Amino acid sequence: MKKKLIFEKNVAGRRGFSFSKDDVPRYLWEDFLPAELKRKEKLYFPQLSELDVVRHYSRLAEMNFSVDKNFYPLGSCTMKYNPKMNELAAEERGFSQLHPYQEEEDVQGMLELLYLLEKVLVEITGMEHFSFQPAAGAAGELSGMLMIKKFFLQRKDFLRQEVIVPDSSHGTNPASATLAGFKVVTIKSSQEGLVDIDALSRICGSRTAALMLTNPNTLGLFEEKIWDMAEIVHKQGGLLYYDGANLNPLLGKVRISDMGFDIMHINLHKTFATPHGGGGPGGGPVGARGKLKEFLPLPLIGKSEDRFYLEYKLPNSIGRVRSFYGNIPVMVKAFAYLLRLGKEGLLRVAEHAVLNANYLKEKLKNYYEPATDKPCWHEVVFAGLKNKTTNVRTFDIAKRLIDYGVHPPTVYFPLIVKEALMIEPTETESKQILDEFAGVMEAIAKEAVDNPQLVKEAPHTTPVGRLDEAKAARQPQLRWVPPSA
Amino acid sequence: MPYIPHTPKERQEMLETIGKKSLCQLFETLPVDLRLRKELNLDRGLSEKEALDFIKQLAAKNKNLDAYNSFLGGGVYPHFVPAALKAILQQGGFYTSYTPYQAEASQGTLQAIYEYQSYICLLTGMDVTSASLYDGASAVAESILMARRINKRKKVLLGRSLHPEYRQVVKTYTAGIEIDIEELKWDKEGKILLPELEMNLNDDVSAVVVALPNFFGLVEDIKTITTLAHKHNALVIVVANPLFLSLVQPLSYYEVDIVCGEGQILGQRAYWGGETFGFIATRQEFLRKIPGRIVGRTTDKKGEEGFVLTLQAREQHIRREKATSNICSNQSLNALACSVYLSLLGEQGIKALAERIFSRAHYLYEQLVSKKLVQEVFGSHFWGEFVVKIPHLEQVGKEMKKHRILAGVKLGKLYPQLENCLLVFVDGDKSKKDLDSFVQTLEKLI
Amino acid sequence: MAKLYSKSHEWVEVQEGSRARVGVSDYAQKELGDIVFLELPDVGKEFHKAEQFGTIESTKSVSELFLPLAGKIVAVNQAVIDNPALVNQDPEGEGWLVEIEIEDKTQLEELLSPQDYRSFIAQEH
Incomplete structure (x- = not known):
């Protein structure tokens, strides 16, 4: 059957929805609202049966690669298995049917869950408090940057306008810092892929508000001199922000506070296994310690005796970063996951995430060029094929992987590695899967020599071939337009 | 371990491939003085049933909207979501x-x-x-x-x-x-x-x-x-x-x-x-x-x-x-x-739903005003949500709640000048009985 | 007259008198990839030497365009706005971007000859 947009499946007169009995008198728009505002145009929404709708979307779902179906080693995104129990937990009507304007006495269980979740996050990271408001990692970063901004403003330290980010950082770091009104200073990575300490000493000074860092970094390397870096920044009066995107391999191994960080966010959808939802929702709780915690977004969760409450008495808070209290189902799922793991489970997560990445590094290094020689942590980055004589690029390898049923790794990131292939297997993948993947990668490396055209034209097995991105951007078609319009 | 598929044998093989003796050796680039030397102060992991039971018990501590005839809105509008x-x-x-x-x-x-x-x-x-x-x-x-x-x-x-x-x-x-x-x-x-x-x-x-x-x-x-x-x-x-x-x-x-x-x-x-x-x-x-x-x-x-x-x-x-x-x-x-929601509703459905909300809100408003149970605040140029003033709102709200009615969002906390004002949202699935019960309950209380 | 180049990969070609065409180099076009959108200034706007006068967007990046010489915009190439692919197809000909009235012709001396530009990009690589 030809693929169609949902709008093209319209059959006038069909319906997929039922209303309860209509026994309330009808009121007329014109009696209360301006007649000229009343819609005269059709909306052009399709009319469909329930089965039409279910089939349309089920077919779309089938066209996606997903963790449930495919190995999905998308670096920096921690695409681990999303336990089904978590979905069940979040379905509880005691959570889904709560209104944000209900009184505190009616939402004690909700508050207790967040209170307990905060305690766990505090224990894992060494921060003192978390705010659950930020809806995603980038929102957590923005909150953190705004906190830092306000912190210095309050000390009348107006000079501190700069945030230092490594050139290997996630794009959200400089974007968030800019949004908060900072000037971004990029620091080059050293030859071995780490922050250049000498360069940091030179750049860091009385204008430095913060250093924003993820550790292990996006090359999958641990910044071993993190303590020296913290000292340099702190000595100059600056602060350290931890981008929690790569928290997974640190669980139970090292605390964020022990590395000298003052403030951080956690990506619940990465480290704590909540599903990525085709691009969201995420959860980006922001945490802080020391003086900084007074600046966290409102509200926090408090407890007195055995009653839980929303804490608004934080005069230094930056305020709200979204309406109400955050992406609640994400919090429930993350909490369910943490209950299952417990202290020993968390440690095993970190260990096996690192084991899997190093195993892949070892299995792939004969065919792909490791970006560095150092032992990696949760992810491994290759600078494309080892054999540089073929014209097959990382882009082609990614596309060819799709034919083998594997979701491609992150490609061309970090920006500092040419032809980067960034592979994060996560701990939930078995040795068999990794071996199969290594076999596929080896096969593609061979194809790149024996039959490069096959790789360059991949994928061959998908509903569509390589799509013309230039055309999409030159003549943007961004929506369906009704035929008559 | 939950969600980690490795058998001890596989783990060993993998470590051998990498050339490491233990999982701990994988972390050798972690500076010794940064390493966490104690176990995290957390509980042991739970079984799926234990974890779910615990969460269900938390959910049960909430009084969710199923228990009420709710008129809460103010930016969040609870409504029926099709299966x-x-x-x-x-x-x-x-x-x-x-x-x-x-x-x-x-x-x-x-x-x-x-x-x-x-x-x-x-x-x-x-x-x-x-x-x-x-x-x-x-x-x-x-x-x-x-x-x-x-x-x-x-x-x-x-x-x-x-x-x-x-x-x-x-x-x-x-x-x-x-x-x-x-x-x-x-x-x-x-x-x-x-x-x-x-x-x-x-x-x-x-x-x-x-x-x-x-x-x-x-x-x-x-x-x-x-x-x-x-x-x-x-x-x-x-x-x-x-x-x-x-x-x-x-x-x-x-x-x-x-x-x-x-x-x-x-x-x-x-x-x-x-x-x-x-x-x-x-x-x-x-x-x-x-x-x-x-x-x-x-x-x-x-x-x-x-x-x-x-x-x-x-x-x-x-x-x-x-x-x-x-x-x-x-x-x-x-x-x-x-x-998906809009596809199920379709051209007629979405308009019908919006009109049902409009009619229900105006019906309730008219009942409340004509029976002099509330004071008008801004008038009736509204779609699905309206503001009325009820003397002693705090007390009245509590009583309504005892009758399983969440009467609306109290505006006094959000706008001090709107003390005793109530923001009422009326969902499209409300029956005449649901609305009349709001009116009758308030009637009894005033 | 031959084209002159800036280190930010724009070219200048003096037409007649103090009127000159400006575009991006073939090397820049290749590095940027498929050009999809151009943001160019209105006629009449004046710019300093090396001031940003627009942006060039490809599927992979947005880059700033810098005017190699101080001057006033006297014409904008509508053809590249309508069809940005022209910059890929003929960057140093039909794919020109703007024409300017040069403010100070001595600034031409500070630009690179085609030969110097070639060795500059060889170095950069």
Whole structure:
């Protein structure tokens, strides 16, 4: 059957929805609202049966690669298995049917869950408090940057306008810092892929508000001199922000506070296994310690005796970063996951995430060029094929992987590695899967020599071939337009 | 260990392949003095049943809306969500995938976003939109930042009748940059005080923000506001309730520049205000200023039609500090829920639903006013939500709750001048009995 | 007259008198990839030497365009705005971007000859 947009499946007169009995008198728009505002145009929404709708979307779902179906080693995104129990937990009507304007006495269980979740996050990271408001990692970063901004403003330290980010950082770091009104200073990575300490000493000074860092970094390397870096920044009066995107391999191994960080966010959808939802929702709780915690977004969760409450008495808070209290189902799922793991489970997560990445590094290094020689942590980055004589690029390898049923790794990131292939297997993948993947990668490396055209034209097995991105951007078609319009 | 498939034998083989003796050796680049030397002070892991039981017990401590005849609204509008929608969202192909960076392996998500973009454009009457933002509040903040990118002006006027939490979020988002937010009073009908707007408008004003309906449920005079703002080339940002828009002429007819808002009312469960989505739509000319991911339609070499993420050069992963926004993860699954919901409702369904809300709200309002159970505050230029004044509201509210009625949002805490005022939302599935019981209960109490 | 180049990869070609065409180099076009959008200034706007006068967007990036010489915009190439692919197809001919009225011709001396530009990009690589 030809693929169609949902709008093209319209059959006038069909319906997929039922209303309860209509026994309330009808009121007329014109009696209360301006007649000229009343819609005269059709909306052009399709009319469909329930089965039409279910089939349309089920077919779309089938066209996606997903963790449930495919190995999905998308670096920096921690695409681990999303336990089904978590979905069940979040379905509880005691959570889904709560209104944000209900009184505190009616939402004690909700508050207790967040209170307990905060305690766990505090224990894992060494921060003192978390705010659950930020809806995603980038929102957590923005909150953190705004906190830092306000912190210095309050000390009348107006000079501190700069945030230092490594050139290997996630794009959200400089974007968030800019949004908060900072000037971004990029620091080059050293030859071995780490922050250049000498360069940091030179750049860091009385204008430095913060250093924003993820550790292990996006090359999958641990910044071993993190303590020296913290000292340099702190000595100059600056602060350290931890981008929690790569928290997974640190669980139970090292605390964020022990590395000298003052403030951080956690990506619940990465480290704590909540599903990525085709691009969201995420959860980006922001945490802080020391003086900084007074600046966290409102509200926090408090407890007195055995009653839980929303804490608004934080005069230094930056305020709200979204309406109400955050992406609640994400919090429930993350909490369910943490209950299952417990202290020993968390440690095993970190260990096996690192084991899997190093195993892949070892299995792939004969065919792909490791970006560095150092032992990696949760992810491994290759600078494309080892054999540089073929014209097959990382882009082609990614596309060819799709034919083998594997979701491609992150490609061309970090920006500092040419032809980067960034592979994060996560701990939930078995040795068999990794071996199969290594076999596929080896096969593609061979194809790149024996039959490069096959790789360059991949994928061959998908509903569509390589799509013309230039055309999409030159003549943007961004929506369906009704035929008559 | 939960969710870790390695057998001891496999673990050993893998370690041997790497050339390590133990898992601990994998962490040799972790400086010794940073290592955590003790176990985390957490409980042992639970079985699936234990964990679920624990969570169920927490959920049971909440008094959820099932127990009440609820009239709570104020930005979050609980409503029935069809079973088919839930079933679709629970498909692994949707919820366990990520951002469709690899188009050929993500045509499902891409087409779904394209259809979502189409729905938002049809509802708002605007030309272009993006793949979703976090929520209504951040969508307003992003709209203000977008307006500033377009005209480089530094003053924003917004009604105090905009959702209080949205105004707080706008303040937070703009704290670090040079931008002045000025709040406008409301008139006796609860709408933006037009003479004040006119007085404050000048060539420094980047944008005027107006909610439709506003926080009090009242329908603002979009036409006049747009005319006034455009005289000074200020942009107009309408913060719209998308369900209400199904009854309203396309906003492009009023030359509105940006339409944004909260999508909760379109198929999202209440979740304590928790998991919704925000949207932002604008005219073609501002396409490259819009925040968030955008999906476009194109072709492959064989001419087969397909979908890709496009105009990515605006985004943080490419443009870093010069991006139009820092947003990366958005609320994709919630945007999907919106599309499914609208597909189930269809052309007739959505209008019928919006009209049912309108009739029910006006019926209840009329009953309350004609029986003199409440005092009128702003009048009746509302769609689905209205404000009334009830002496001793605190006490009355408590009594109503004892009768299993959540009468509405008390406005006194949000606006001190609206002490004893109640914001009442009436869902489209309410029966006459539900509404009459509100009236009769109040009658007994007063 | 031959083209002269800037280190930010724009070229200048003096037409007649003090009128000159400006575009991006073939090397820049290749590095940027498929050009999809151009943001160019209105006629009449004046710029300093090395000031940003527009942006050039490809599927992979947005880059700034810098005017190699101080001057006033006297013409904008509508053909590249309508069809940005022209910059890929003929960057140093039909794919020109703007024409300017040069403010100070001595600034031409500070630009690179085709030969110097070639060795500059060889070095950069």
